[in-house]
Amino acid sequence: MPEARVRGRVFSGMQPSGEAHLGNYLGALRQWVDLQHDHECFFCIVDEHAITGEFTPEELPGRIFDLAVSFLAVGLDPERSTIFVQSDVPEHTTLAWLFNAVTPLGDLERMTQYKDKSSRLESVPAGLLNYPILQTADILLYRASLVPVGEDQVQHLELSREIARRWNGRFGDFFPEPQPILSKAGRILGLDGNAKMSKSLGNTVGILADPEEVHARVRTAVTDPQRVRKSDPGRPEVCNVYTLHRHFTGPTLLPDIADQCRAATRGCVDCKHILSDHIVEHFAEARERAAELQARPSQVQEVLEAGAERARAEARATMEEVRHRMGMAWRECVPSRSGRA
Numbered sequence: 235m236p237e238a239r240v241r242g243r244v245f246s247g248m249q250p251s252g253e254a255h256l257g258n259y260l261g262a263l264r265q266w267v268d269l270q271h272d273h274e275c276f277f278c279i280v281d282e283h284a285i286t287g288e289f290t291p292e293e294l295p296g297r298i299f300d301l302a303v304s305f306l307a308v309g310l311d312p313e314r315s316t317i318f319v320q321s322d323v324p325e326h327t328t329l330a331w332l333f334n335a336v337t338p339l340g341d342l343e344r345m346t347q348y349k350d351k352s353s354r355l356e357s358v359p360a361g362l363l364n365y366p367i368l369q370t371a372d373i374l375l376y377r378a379s380l381v382p383v384g385e386d387q388v389q390h391l392e393l394s395r396e397i398a399r400r401w402n403g404r405f406g407d408f409f410p411e412p413q414p415i416l417s418k419a420g421r422i423l424g425l426d427g428n429a430k431m432s433k434s435l436g437n438t439v440g441i442l443a444d445p446e447e448v449h450a451r452v453r454t455a456v457t458d459p460q461r462v463r464k465s466d467p468g469r470p471e472v473c474n475v476y477t478l479h480r481h482f483t484g485p486t487l488l489p490d491i492a493d494q495c496r497a498a499t500r501g502c503v504d505c506k507h508i509l510s511d512h513i514v515e516h517f518a519e520a521r522e523r524a525a526e527l528q529a530r531p532s533q534v535q536e537v538l539e540a541g542a543e544r545a546r547a548e549a550r551a552t553m554e555e556v557r558h559r560m561g562m563a564w565r566e567c568v569p570s571r572s573g574r575a
């Protein structure tokens with residue numbers, strides 16, 4: 235992938251929906267962990283985006299903490315990456331407001347995610363419309379040029395580039411035009427086999443779930459609907475359980491999974507059991523690390539505090555330049571006595 239060799243800064247964000255699930259892992263986290271070895275990375279828990287959806291003040295802190303645990307458990311490394319919570323860096327919302335000045339309303343209204351989400355609501359919060367502006371601010375605050383995301387975010391990133399272009403056109407070249415890095419996993423479907431894996435749909439498997447729970451969850455997964463009886467041949471290419479096998483069952487065993495499905499020599503129940511065994515095994519180390527972190531929550535807090543500190547320093551520097559270019563650094567034109575040379 236050519237992008238990986240362009241050593242730009244990396245930024246990505248994830249909404250705090252609690253413990254990460256397989257979709258978060260395959261679609262994002264796994265790639266984030268790899269990127270941190272040869273890129274300067276910023277990984278952000280975007281609580282200010284989360285409030286545009288359903289949330290309660292009582293559960294939000296727990297969702298933030300649990301996602302941070304998942305980040306660290308799968309191997310995001312605070313020595314290599316800046317890991318932090320969005321609302322700890324107030325400049326995100328400041329820059330978002332300034333970007334409001336160069337963002338065409340029509341572009342926001344065209345966003346598929348906005349159209350989708352708003353169509354299901356009686357009263358649409360303005361935050362849902364402005365969501366991509368905040369996302370742009372997240373990225374450009376750190377002048378990041380590479381953004382690992384899922385396909386559903388490609389349109390938002392196009393808008394980010396448009397905002398960067400318009401701002402640069404008006405106030406001078408300063409921001410890069412951020413490019414997506416798409417995960418090879420593509421869209422990860424939930425256990426229902428027809429919608430994106432997502433907490434709000436209840437079709438997830440948590441990456442830190444204990445073995446019994448993983449088995450119980452995977453057992454509910456929908457398989458090839460044409461395979462009604464065990465003796466019916468199955469079609470691995472349409473079966474979501476097989477898609478998950480591709481990620482968790484090694485290349486030596488994988489052909490056997492497909493062959494036995496087609497030949498109807500192994501039933502779906504057994505096939506799912508093999509899958510859940512492999513999922514359990516894959517996350518064994520992560521579960522251990524998570525248990526350690528949960529026993530010492532202050533460690534997680536320290537990581538997030540240190541991350542916010544680093545992020546704030548970057549954010550402050552960017553905002554100083556932005557204010558200057560947008561004409562808000564009025565002190566610069568007050569002669570002497572202003573306390574500034």
Ligand code: TRP
Pocket residue numbers: 245246247248249280283368369370372373381382383387
């Ligand atoms: N909108 C992204 C999502 O739902 C989350 C996000 C917020 C993000 N800010 C970002 C992703 C900045 C990449 C960069 O997945």
